[in-house]
Amino acid sequence: MRAMSYDTYGDLDVLSSGDLPEPKLAPGAVLVDIRSAAVNPVDWKLMAGGLDALMDVTFPVVPGWDAAGVVVGTGPDVPEWQVGDEVLTYARKDVVGGGTYAERVAVPAVSVARKPARMTWDEAAALPLAGLTALRMVELCEVGTGDVVLVHAGSGGVGHLAVQVARARGARVLATASEGNHDFLRSLGAEPLVYGDGLPERVRELVPGGVDVVLDAVGGVLEQTLAVLADGGRHASITEPEVEEHGGRWVWVRPDGAALGRLTALVESGDLRVEVARTFPLAEAADAVRLSQGGHVRGKVALRVSEG
Numbered sequence: 001m002r003a004m005s006y007d008t009y010g011d012l013d014v015l016s017s018g019d020l021p022e023p024k025l026a027p028g029a030v031l032v033d034i035r036s037a038a039v040n041p042v043d044w045k046l047m048a049g050g051l052d053a054l055m056d057v058t059f060p061v062v063p064g065w066d067a068a069g070v071v072v073g074t075g076p077d078v079p080e081w082q083v084g085d086e087v088l089t090y091a092r093k094d095v096v097g098g099g100t101y102a103e104r105v106a107v108p109a110v111s112v113a114r115k116p117a118r119m120t121w122d123e124a125a126a127l128p129l130a131g132l133t134a135l136r137m138v139e140l141c142e143v144g145t146g147d148v149v150l151v152h153a154g155s156g157g158v159g160h161l162a163v164q165v166a167r168a169r170g171a172r173v174l175a176t177a178s179e180g181n182h183d184f185l186r187s188l189g190a191e192p193l194v195y196g197d198g199l200p201e202r203v204r205e206l207v208p209g210g211v212d213v214v215l216d217a218v219g220g221v222l223e224q225t226l227a228v229l230a231d232g233g234r235h236a237s238i239t240e241p242e243v244e245e246h247g248g249r250w251v252w253v254r255p256d257g258a259a260l261g262r263l264t265a266l267v268e269s270g271d272l273r274v275e276v277a278r279t280f281p282l283a284e285a286a287d288a289v290r291l292s293q294g295g296h297v298r299g300k301v302a303l304r305v306s307e308g
Contacts, residue, residue, distance in 0.1 A: 003102035009049035031073035064100030068124035090128035111255035126300035145170030153218035275299025
């Protein structure tokens with residue numbers, strides 16, 4: 001099968017296109033013919049060896065943990081999925097190797113959810129990792145009706161989904177972004193704030209008693225988070241384990257088809273939409289990753305693998 005892969009850690013120049021063997025189809029797994037994949041910061045961090053202390057790796061590595069496509073095979077004991085089903089999946093495995101920058105991927109059936117008809121392939125591929133991360137932060141912090149929530153980096157991949165999930169649960173949401181993204185945040189139902197110096201004061205002007213919940217989707221903002229939290233407030237971060245020393249939760253999202261189904265239900269109800277900033281063909285994966293590395297993408301970057 002056609003895939004992008006790398007044989008050693010390094011920069012983007014280690015990523016190359018070629019043919020690799022078809023994935024093996026284990027019991028309890030499904031084989032997905034990928035229509036679109038999505039780029040996430042973890043892809044290039046893994047490529048650089050940044051998570052070598054946490055995860056085992058088998059080279060050559062096909063990067064990518066997000067995909068949307070069509071089931072083309074099922075392993076033994078998979079009654080819930082049929083060939084032809086349109087699905088999306090967060091395809092992280094215990095060993096880094098067979099990812100989604102490829103024509104096909106085999107994943108456990110329990111990490112798959114049905115693709116909503118109203119989503120494009122690119123939107124569906126962009127939802128799993130970022131959406132599950134946002135959902136896990138919101139659920140761990142028990143966001144509910146009447147809460148005031150601050151989302152750091154509210155226009156980014158995780159952030160723009162966290163804004164919407166929190167809003168769907170009845171919260172008032174403040175979110176940081178550059179001024180150019182403030183109208184986008186308003187369209188999601190958030191009250192926009194400029195990030196950076198003076199943020200605690202800007203938050204306190206709107207919520208003098210402090211916010212109930214802070215969701216950090218960018219990192220480097222722990223001091224600001226603690227400065228704006230109300231007494232007894234809850235907070236979570238996807239980048240800073242140090243938050244646990246201050247009563248917060250460090251989130252490392254896990255594959256979870258049931259949780260992914262909760263997200264697709266929000267899509268079906270019109271409460272959640274995925275912003276795709278740009279789509280690249282699979283052969284231009286290095287350019288897609290480079291754009292992600294720039295750190296100023298509104299929403300997500302997608303890779304079109306096949307038109308079906």
